[in-house]
């Protein structure tokens with residue numbers, strides 16, 4: 001199961017870091033340069049990460065070679081035994097959600113995780129959850145995203161609760177359907193909202209939290225302690241630009257940035273060495 005692979009790898013390598021791999025065509029002279037650098041970053045940084053999070057948008061933006069690269073990233077991750085959490089934020093009416101789930105959580109993608117969007121209604125999450133449960137994967141529901149304007153909708157209040165809290169409650173409810181201590185239904189909560197982490201952690205006790213926003217978006221590891229469970233597991237924190245483009249396309253700088261984030265997150269999670 002994806003969530004337990006994260007715990008096992010995180011504990012074995014002492015890391016709570018998720019590598020975001022968002023290759024930007026504008027950073028390179030050619031698609032081939034983008035391909036080789038992206039794969040090299042994953043290979044070099046793998047010993048310091050609990051999982052890798054390719055952002056589908058960047059691969060889609062590069063057309064067919066980009067989609068081929070996304071596939072290569074996933075295959076390399078599999079070879080390196082690095083869990084893959086695809087950031088695609090899928091969500092649609094039920095029958096289409098079934099097709100998305102089949103595409104990204106089954107077959108050669110069985111055991112992976114994907115971010116999903118609850119905007120179309122809670123029932124539309126079901127096909128993703130069913131595929132994840134059946135094929136050893138996981139889903140990460142958008143609860144409180146990291147962007148500055150995420151409160152436009154997620155912060156709206158109804159009966160004393162924010163929309164984000166309603167979604168969190170649904171994540172918890174789905175988790176309760178599973179016997180294991182950690183559920184296959186996780187949540188995205190931005191690292192840029194440190195004051196809200198304790199509340200969301202408490203609302204979703206069985207959910208693994210994905211916290212994007214470390215580095216380029218200004219979040220710092222030291223503020224993230226409330227996201228973790230008492231044993232230091234239960235959350236992974238992602239940085240994309242802050243690692244892949246730490247100093248331009250310098251591979252050593254990417255490794256140094258990943259090591260630095262890993263160490264800071266271990267301190268925050270109470271994992272000392």
Ligand SMILES: O=c1ccn([C@@H]2O[C@H](COP(=O)(O)O)[C@@H](O)[C@H]2O)c(=O)[nH]1
Pocket residue numbers: 020022055087144145146147188189190212213214215216217238239240241242
């Ligand atoms: O709330 C969210 C959900 C997803 N993201 C994605 O994470 C990375 C962040 O990249 P950085 O370079 O580390 O800022 C990117 O792929 C976003 O689409 C997020 O930022 N916030």
